[in-house]
Amino acid sequence: MIILNGGSSAGKSGIVRCLQAVLPQPWLAFGIDSLIDAMPAAMRSSDDGIGFAADGGVSVGGDFRALEGAWAQGLVTMARAGARVVIDDVFLGGAGSQERWRGFLGDLDVLWVGVRCEATVAAARETARGDRVAGMAAKQADLVHRGVVYDIEVDTTRTESLDCARAIAARVA
Amino acid sequence: MIILNGGSSAGKSGIVRCLQAVLPQPWLAFGIDSLIDAMPAAMRSSDDGIGFAADGGVSVGGDFRALEGAWAQGLVTMARAGARVVIDDVFLGGAGSQERWRGFLGDLDVLWVGVRCEATVAAARETARGDRVAGMAAKQADLVHRGVVYDIEVDTTRTESLDCARAIAARVA
Amino acid sequence: MIILNGGSSAGKSGIVRCLQAVLPQPWLAFGIDSLIDAMPAAMRSSDDGIGFAADGGVSVGGDFRALEGAWAQGLVTMARAGARVVIDDVFLGGAGSQERWRGFLGDLDVLWVGVRCEATVAAARETARGDRVAGMAAKQADLVHRGVVYDIEVDTTRTESLDCARAIAARVA
Amino acid sequence: MIILNGGSSAGKSGIVRCLQAVLPQPWLAFGIDSLIDAMPAAMRSSDDGIGFAADGGVSVGGDFRALEGAWAQGLVTMARAGARVVIDDVFLGGAGSQERWRGFLGDLDVLWVGVRCEATVAAARETARGDRVAGMAAKQADLVHRGVVYDIEVDTTRTESLDCARAIAARVA
Numbered sequence: 065m066i067i068l069n070g071g072s073s074a075g076k077s078g079i080v081r082c083l084q085a086v087l088p089q090p091w092l093a094f095g096i097d098s099l100i101d102a103m104p105a106a107m108r109s110s111d112d113g114i115g116f117a118a119d120g121g122v123s124v125g126g127d128f129r130a131l132e133g134a135w136a137q138g139l140v141t142m143a144r145a146g147a148r149v150v151i152d153d154v155f156l157g158g159a160g161s162q163e164r165w166r167g168f169l170g171d172l173d174v175l176w177v178g179v180r181c182e183a184t185v186a187a188a189r190e191t192a193r194g195d196r197v198a199g200m201a202a203k204q205a206d207l208v209h210r211g212v213v214y215d216i217e218v219d220t221t222r223t224e225s226l227d228c229a230r231a232i233a234a235r236v237a
Numbered sequence: 238m239i240i241l242n243g244g245s246s247a248g249k250s251g252i253v254r255c256l257q258a259v260l261p262q263p264w265l266a267f268g269i270d271s272l273i274d275a276m277p278a279a280m281r282s283s284d285d286g287i288g289f290a291a292d293g294g295v296s297v298g299g300d301f302r303a304l305e306g307a308w309a310q311g312l313v314t315m316a317r318a319g320a321r322v323v324i325d326d327v328f329l330g331g332a333g334s335q336e337r338w339r340g341f342l343g344d345l346d347v348l349w350v351g352v353r354c355e356a357t358v359a360a361a362r363e364t365a366r367g368d369r370v371a372g373m374a375a376k377q378a379d380l381v382h383r384g385v386v387y388d389i390e391v392d393t394t395r396t397e398s399l400d401c402a403r404a405i406a407a408r409v410a
Numbered sequence: 411m412i413i414l415n416g417g418s419s420a421g422k423s424g425i426v427r428c429l430q431a432v433l434p435q436p437w438l439a440f441g442i443d444s445l446i447d448a449m450p451a452a453m454r455s456s457d458d459g460i461g462f463a464a465d466g467g468v469s470v471g472g473d474f475r476a477l478e479g480a481w482a483q484g485l486v487t488m489a490r491a492g493a494r495v496v497i498d499d500v501f502l503g504g505a506g507s508q509e510r511w512r513g514f515l516g517d518l519d520v521l522w523v524g525v526r527c528e529a530t531v532a533a534a535r536e537t538a539r540g541d542r543v544a545g546m547a548a549k550q551a552d553l554v555h556r557g558v559v560y561d562i563e564v565d566t567t568r569t570e571s572l573d574c575a576r577a578i579a580a581r582v583a
Numbered sequence: 584m585i586i587l588n589g590g591s592s593a594g595k596s597g598i599v600r601c602l603q604a605v606l607p608q609p610w611l612a613f614g615i616d617s618l619i620d621a622m623p624a625a626m627r628s629s630d631d632g633i634g635f636a637a638d639g640g641v642s643v644g645g646d647f648r649a650l651e652g653a654w655a656q657g658l659v660t661m662a663r664a665g666a667r668v669v670i671d672d673v674f675l676g677g678a679g680s681q682e683r684w685r686g687f688l689g690d691l692d693v694l695w696v697g698v699r700c701e702a703t704v705a706a707a708r709e710t711a712r713g714d715r716v717a718g719m720a721a722k723q724a725d726l727v728h729r730g731v732v733y734d735i736e737v738d739t740t741r742t743e744s745l746d747c748a749r750a751i752a753a754r755v756a
Contacts, residue, residue, distance in 0.1 A: 078711035084277035085710050090286070090300050092275045092308065102265045104257035105540055113263070127263050134320035135265065141314035147307035188745035191604050192597035194451055222741070226707035251538035258537050278713055361572035364431050365424035367624055395568070399534035430623035436632070436646050438621045438654065448611045450603035459609070473609050480666035481611065487660035493653035 065143045065172055066091075066150040066232065067165065069212060070179030071204030072120075073190040075220035075228070076152035079179060082229030083150055087236065092142065095152035099135050103128075120199020122156060136168045143172055152179075154204060159211030177232055178209055178217035185221050238316045238345055239264075239323040239405070240338065242385060243352030244377030246363040248393035248401070249325035252352060255402030256323055260409065265315065268325035272308050276301075293372020295329060309341045316345055325352075327377060332384030350405055351382055351390035358394050411489045411518055412437075412496040412578065413511065415558060416525030417550030418466075419536040421566035421574070422498035425525060428575030429496055433582065438488065441498035445481050449474075466545020468502060482514045489518055498525075500550060505557030523578055524555055524563035531567045584662045584691055585610075585669040585751065586684065588731060589698030590723030591639075592709040594739035594747070595671035598698060601748030602669055606755065611661065614671035618654050622647075639718020641675060655687045662691055671698075673723060678730030696751055697728055697736035704740045 066083070070076045080093045100107075100114065107113030112127035124132075143149045155161035162176070181189075183205035190201040216235050218228035239256070243249050253266045273280075273287060280286030285300035297305075316322045328334035335349070354362075356378035363374040389408050391401035412429070416422050426439045446453075446460065453459030458473035470478075489495045501507035508522070527535075529551035536547040562581050564574035585602070589595050599612045619626075619633065626632030631646035643651075662668045674680035681695070700708075702724035709720040735754050737747035 075711075078708075081278070081713040082707075082711050085279070085713075090277050090280055090304060092304055093277075094275055098271065098275070102267055102271070104263050104266075105254070106258070107263055131263060131265055131320050134315045134318035137318045138311040138313075138315035138320075140311075142307045142311035145307035145310045147304050147311075185743060188601075188743045189597075192594075192601050192744035194600040194604075224704060224707045225711035248538075251535075254540040255534075255538050258540075358570060361428075361570045362424075365421075365428050365571035367427040367431075397531060397534045398538035427624070431625070436623050436626055436650060438650055439623075440621055444617065444621070448613055448617070450609050450612075451600075452604070453609055477609060477611055477666050480661045480664035483664045484657035484659075484661035484666075486657075488653045488657035491653035491656045493650050493657075 065140075065148075065169070066175045066177060066236070068150070068152040068177045068179050069155045069162070069208055070152070070181065071186060071201060071206075071208050072154060072196060073186045073193065073201035074179045074181040074205070075189070075225055076179050078225035079218070079220070079228050079232070080150055080152050082226045083232060086226070086229055086233050087148075089148055091148040091150050093150050093152070094139055096154050099132060102135075103131065116197045116200075118197070120197050120201070120203045122200065122204075124156070133164075133168070136165065140168050140170070140172055155208045155212060156204070158208060161208075162212050175216070175232070175235055176212075176214045178212065178214040179228070180209065180217060180219040180221070181205065182221045238313075238321075238342075239348045239350060239409070241323070241325040241350045241352050242328045242335070242381055243325070243354065244359060244374060244379075244381050245327065245369060246359045246366065246374035247352045247354040247378070248362070248398055249352050251398035252391070252393070252401050252405070253323055253325050255399045256406060259399070259402055259406050260321075262321055264321040264323050266323050266325075267312055269327050272305060275308075276304065289370045289373075291370070293370050293374070293376045295373065295377075297329070306337075306341070309338065313341050313343070313345055328381045328385055329377070331381060335385050348389070348405070348408055349385075349387045351385065351387040352401070353382065353390060353392045353394070354378065355394045411486075411494075411515075412521045412523060412582070414496070414498040414523045414525050415501045415508070415554055416498070416527065417532060417547060417552075417554050418500065418542060419532045419539065419547035420525045420527040420551070421535070421571055422525050424571035425564070425566070425574050425578070426496055426498050428572045429579060432572070432575055432579050433494075435494055437494040437496050439496050439498075440485055442500050445478060448481075449477065462543045462546075464543070466543050466547070466549045468546065468550075470502070479510075479514070482511065486514050486516070486518060501554045501558060502550070504554060508558050521562070521578070521581055522558075522560045524558065524560040525574070526555065526563060526565040526567070527551065528567045584659075584667075584688075585694045585696060585755070587669070587671040587696045587698050588674045588681070588727060589671070589700065590705060590720060590725075590727050591673060591715060592705045592712065592720035593698045593700040593724070594708070594744050595698050597744035598737070598739070598747050598751070599669055599671050601745045602752060605745070605748055605752050606667075608667055610667040610669050612669050612671075613658055615673050618651060621654075622650065635716045635719075637716070639716050639720070639722045641719065641723075643675070652683075652687070655684065659687050659689070659691060674727045674731055675723070677727060681731050694735070694751070694754055695731075695733045697731065697733040698747070699728065699736060699738040699740070700724065701740045
């Protein structure tokens with residue numbers, strides 16, 4: 065199992081697609097975006113769900129946390145059942161988010177990957193993609209890495225996604 | 238857990254979105270489409286993956302089956318961990334596909350839903366959506382229901398997705 | 411040139427894709443959705459642009475109207491230059507919107523098509539598609555047809571998009 | 584009017600979205616991708632349409648060229664009618680493609696922008712986006728610029744889309 069953590073617009077999805085292309089075995093990719101897609105539309109307009117403020121702030125409520133926990137446990141089961149699984153997540157709680165994952169993972173072998181990108185560059189890419197609330201990239205760029213421990217870190221500021229993916233793939237047995 | 242089975246363009250996704258809207262609790266939705274999205278792009282051009290023939294035929298190989306099995310077990314774990322989960326699937330193997338699910342489900346409580354649509358109408362809707370290989374709808378319309386046992390069946394031929402969803406929701410305790 | 415007018419979720423896009431499939435010659439399809447996609451994202455949060463209220467109401471400002479007018483004139487030019495063009499629009503101004511189109515069309519030959527759908531059914535389909543502000547379908551179902559004169563009207567309430575498209579195609583020389 | 588020319592995955596769309604964000608007035612954006620979206624699905628599997636070979640080669644037939652010509656004339660009309668229009672195109676014919684545009688433009692004022700990206704980097708980004716036929720980026724990287732004359736050139740190899748957009752915007756009166 066590979067878990068990537070990085071702020072919005074840091075380039076996680078691009079790295080995941082490249083990982084799927086360069087790794088010799090088929091890997092399943094899941095992420096916080098696909099989790100939100102799996103939730104009812106109403107979760108995006110409820111205090112118990114996930115809220116995106118106009119300034120890029122993200123808040124999550126109890127229902128969201130509960131479903132996210134069940135989802136994480138399900139992904140761990142997929143890995144235990146033999147699937148190679150790569151996950152991209154946004155650790156809004158920094159070290160606390162990693163600790164929560166560790167509780168679900170048990171003794172499962174995981175490669176922790178930090179995906180960094182300078183805040184100004186991530187913000188510029190947020191403008192270029194055009195489908196995100198402006199401000200998320202800058203707000204999350206440092207926040208999500210606070211206290212998190214990685215096996216490998218990549219930085220997309222000046223390195224292409226494919227090169228980042230190759231560095232990560234080299235760490236996968 | 239709710240499992241919907243029906244052919245391509247029978248209207249499963251629309252029913253799932255309506256279910257998420259009418260059910261009072263938040264439900265997570267997964268399906269065969271989101272599974273394919275989670276796989277490497279190369280799986281769509283490999284004998285071990287999933288192939289879409291020009292006539293609408295679908296063939297799946299060993300790698301696909303293995304990942305699909307691990308995915309199903311993960312979804313069962315999500316449900317056991319407290320998430321309400323609705324799945325839309327296409328039982329290409331009819332009764333055999335249902336039997337495979339039963340092996341993963343154990344004693345988990347499931348509502349089995351058959352989503353039917355007359356082949357000619359499903360084929361017409363396939364043309365209208367424009368993002369599927371022509372022929373899938375007609376090929377799968379009856380095939381996927383062979384030998385499958387349901388708790389409730391709905392038919393989108395002349396009933397709106399929202400009405401189908403309400404009938405299903407009435408069966409959820 | 412074919413111009414379809416109907417409320418949100420009445421099924422215009424599905425009919426357009428079917429028209430492109432059944433008409434023997436290649437037709438270019440444009441619509442109010444593709445126009446909005448062509449505009450800056452900021453137009454969706456400006457008084458001069460287009461606003462979607464929480465109750466499904468739609469308001470348009472001066473910048474939007476100006477760009478829309480230039481766009482319409484461009485589509486007329488495409489048709490005059492030899493392209494077959496099918497347009498789906500939402501006449502928020504009813505007869506006034508048709509009059510505005512007539513001003514741009516000059517003597518160009520147009521087939522005017524009304525796409526109707528009962529408000530409750532359109533609202534149900536709005537829920538099923540899940541990507542529109544709830545309430546638009548009901549608000550627009552009758553409003554957009556007020557005073558508009560058609561060459562042919564179709565009703566998707568109980569007729570499939572493909573059958574509607576065939577009825578329209580039969581009117582294209 | 585601004586016309587950007589560059590190979591597949593050179594980053595044209597990102598620059599266009601940034602241009603729309605940084606330019607003080609609203610600009611309409613059209614491109615070869617939105618033109619293909621406007622065509623019937625069958626155009627992608629016809630000799631007269633547009634073909635994408637497995638090696639990334641792109642071939643276009645008579646119907647495609649005819650519709651493209653009418654489309655270009657329509658965009659020119661939009662600009663003459665007062666809309667600011669930015670177009671991203673792929674000059675498969677190099678200087679010949681520019682000459683064809685000039686024929687449609689007449690005396691309309693245009694800013695010609697070359698969007699370059701080193702072939703290996705464009706190919707890496709093609710892998711990262713995951714929605715294009717592999718090989719297009721490399722094949723088109725140099726080809727599309729042959730003999731084309733620009734007012735300004737930008738290079739996304741080591742410059743962010745937003746910075747490229749700012750350089751272009753500085754040239755717009």
